[in-house]
Amino acid sequence: MKGPWIVLSACCGISWEKSLSRRFTARGIVLNYQRNSLTRSFIQRVGIIFIVIVVFFALFYRWGFPTYYYWKMEQPVKEAQQLIQNGKEDQLSEDIVVVSWDRDGFNSEDELNADLTFQLGQAGVSLNRFWVDATTIDAAESGRSVQRLYNQSRQRNDFYAIFFIEDQNLYLIGTSIPDFQAAIRTLMPILIATTILFLVLLFGLIVLLVRNQIIKPIGRLEQATRNISNLNFAGSDIQEENELGSLSQSINQMKRSLQQHEMEMLERNDQLKAFSSNLAHELKTPLSVMQLLVDGEQMGLENPTFLQDVDQQLADMNELVAHILAYSQQMKEDVQLESVEIQALVEKELKQQQLIDPKFQVTLAIEPCQLETNQQLMGMILLNLLTNGMKYSLDKQMTVTGKRSGNYYQLTFQNKATEMSYQQFSQLTEPFVVGEASRNNRLSGTGLGLSIVQQSLRTLGGELILRQENGYFIAGVTLPVKRKTVS
Numbered sequence: 001m002k003g004p005w006i007v008l009s010a011c012c013g014i015s016w017e018k019s020l021s022r023r024f025t026a027r028g029i030v031l032n033y034q035r036n037s038l039t040r041s042f043i044q045r046v047g048i049i050f051i052v053i054v055v056f057f058a059l060f061y062r063w064g065f066p067t068y069y070y071w072k073m074e075q076p077v078k079e080a081q082q083l084i085q086n087g088k089e090d091q092l093s094e095d096i097v098v099v100s101w102d103r104d105g106f107n108s109e110d111e112l113n114a115d116l117t118f119q120l121g122q123a124g125v126s127l128n129r130f131w132v133d134a135t136t137i138d139a140a141e142s143g144r145s146v147q148r149l150y151n152q153s154r155q156r157n158d159f160y161a162i163f164f165i166e167d168q169n170l171y172l173i174g175t176s177i178p179d180f181q182a183a184i185r186t187l188m189p190i191l192i193a194t195t196i197l198f199l200v201l202l203f204g205l206i207v208l209l210v211r212n213q214i215i216k217p218i219g220r221l222e223q224a225t226r227n228i229s230n231l232n233f234a235g236s237d238i239q240e241e242n243e244l245g246s247l248s249q250s251i252n253q254m255k256r257s258l259q260q261h262e263m264e265m266l267e268r269n270d271q272l273k274a275f276s277s278n279l280a281h282e283l284k285t286p287l288s289v290m291q292l293l294v295d296g297e298q299m300g301l302e303n304p305t306f307l308q309d310v311d312q313q314l315a316d317m318n319e320l321v322a323h324i325l326a327y328s329q330q331m332k333e334d335v336q337l338e339s340v341e342i343q344a345l346v347e348k349e350l351k352q353q354q355l356i357d358p359k360f361q362v363t364l365a366i367e368p369c370q371l372e373t374n375q376q377l378m379g380m381i382l383l384n385l386l387t388n389g390m391k392y393s394l395d396k397q398m399t400v401t402g403k404r405s406g407n408y409y410q411l412t413f414q415n416k417a418t419e420m421s422y423q424q425f426s427q428l429t430e431p432f433v434v435g436e437a438s439r440n441n442r443l444s445g446t447g448l449g450l451s452i453v454q455q456s457l458r459t460l461g462g463e464l465i466l467r468q469e470n471g472y473f474i475a476g477v478t479l480p481v482k483r484k485t486v487s
Helices: 002-012 016-022 038-085 109-122 134-141 180-229 244-298 306-329 342-354 375-392 422-426 449-459
Strands: 023-026 029-032 097-102 146-152 157-166 169-178 338-341 361-366 370-373 397-405 408-416 463-469 472-480
Touching (some): 038 157, 038 180, 097 109, 134 157, 244 306, 338 342, 342 361, 342 375, 370 375, 375 397, 449 463
Antiparallel strands (some): 023 029, 097 169, 157 169, 338 370, 397 408, 408 472, 463 472
């Protein structure tokens, strides 16, 4: 058993543990692996399997193959015995030696052995020593078959024989078996070298396949995740095969989701910057006016409307702050739902707004319906749409209609208004954008109304659609009748 281990040691050169813990060289590329890396662990396990296979082959060549070899050589002799016992001696193979004689035709064991040796010699079987003892004869006479293996050193082979008695005749059936040990001593070095070469090639092929099919793809997936963690989405999508395909698809989906989220965050950041800038401007205007009024009063300039002007600027600031609070309220993550009668809510909000301008006429055509929504947000939506119509209506009239359509409820607010340019109209839902100069300075807006409406509707799962048709400004609101969750 020393032969295989010597060859294995010569092939490996150094110990597995030492070599694998440092580096593995393939196709001229030196790959450094971490101590607990997948590649290092895989190569170690494949190396153990490789050694186990070598040991298995060595044990098989030493014990398994010889046993099978002799068992295979016995079969023709046993088949010949069955043919004789079945009366089919004419079907015997010429490679089988058959000797028979009347068991009563010899007087002693020596006479029997001499006669058998002579007949075997005529059949070309020359044995160094041949004998048939009383034990063999007694076993045959009892009806059993006796197996014997004789050495033929001149021919460098063995002679396998079976003794049995059939029809008062003693039969010897045998065949020459090439010496297995001599053959195996000649073939063993070649077999071991071939086996080790095969296993080395198999080991290299497995490592190469795993490196190309698993290690490299995992490396690409790792690099992709590193790029994603650094918010680098410039690379193309990863397209892997086999079991890693679903993982690559998940990473690609995560990449697209994070990229979209980053774009939304950047857009939200830009909007926040613009919101902060506009907010500072909107607050600066009334503060500057009040500062001028105070400075004029301190300088002794007469201003009979001083208190009214200061009060108006404070009222404008109070309205602005209220709208900003309403705008920021849309950032809440959870909204409680409740059953709201839409007709009653619209009539309630309209009644409160008409106290500000009793001459403003509103035509209502609201179909009763219970909506599963949030009453506070709905009140905010109705308030802003009603005040928006009252501020910018050219004829102090507005029509409000509402009807159910399937699982949704549609509200429409319509009033005559000055037509706006496409660019101006497209920006109406942005914070601090005012569509036109107000016809009623006392009700001048802050530009947050439609932004509040749009975000409130998104929170409630609804939609806001603005249109300009034939001199009319139309705001369409669509709301779900029932919703299970809102986020």
